[in-house]
Amino acid sequence: MDIRQRLASNLRRLRGQHGWSQEDYADRAGIHRTYVSDIERAARNPTITIVEKLAVPFGVSASDLIA
Amino acid sequence: MDIRQRLASNLRRLRGQHGWSQEDYADRAGIHRTYVSDIERAARNPTITIVEKLAVPFGVSASDLIA
Structure with missing residues (x-):
């Protein structure tokens, strides 16, 4: 799986676990919603x-997000 | 330590362990030497x-390089 796909999959999984919409999560990460999408x-x-910014709201490391 | 400093430190350590010059390593990674520097x-x-490209010559994951 390409590194971008791994990041995408980790983000969708973590965001789902937290029950956050893309908008909720984008606000928490300080990143535009369309960029999150x-x-x-x-x-x-x-x-x-x-x-690194994407990792902060989940309390995980940037390294975890691309593992 | 900022994520860029962590990457820098991991690269210098791994490259040193392999005894590669920046030029050797840049060739192996398929990245320009000045960019490695x-x-x-x-x-x-x-x-x-x-x-991900930077990680390949060391046989480690991209995740390891930013840990």
Whole structure:
């Protein structure tokens, strides 16, 4: 599985576990909702600092998000 | 430690363990030597697909490189 697909899958799983809409999660991560939607479809190739921001609301590491 | 510094530190450590020059390593990773030099100084904010390429020569995961 490509690294973008792994990130997408991890985000969808974690967001579902927290019961957050993309909008809820985007607000918590400080990232635009459409960007979250794109990443969840593996349509983006984010930088590592963005991945770090994506990790914060879940209380996991950036490393966990791309594992 | 910022995620870029963690990546820089992991790259320098692994490259040292393998005894590779930046040039050797850049060739193995298929990435330009100056870009490797910049990343090792935490002066770049690479995308996750670049981190995946950086991981290949060491036989580790992209996740390991940003841990």
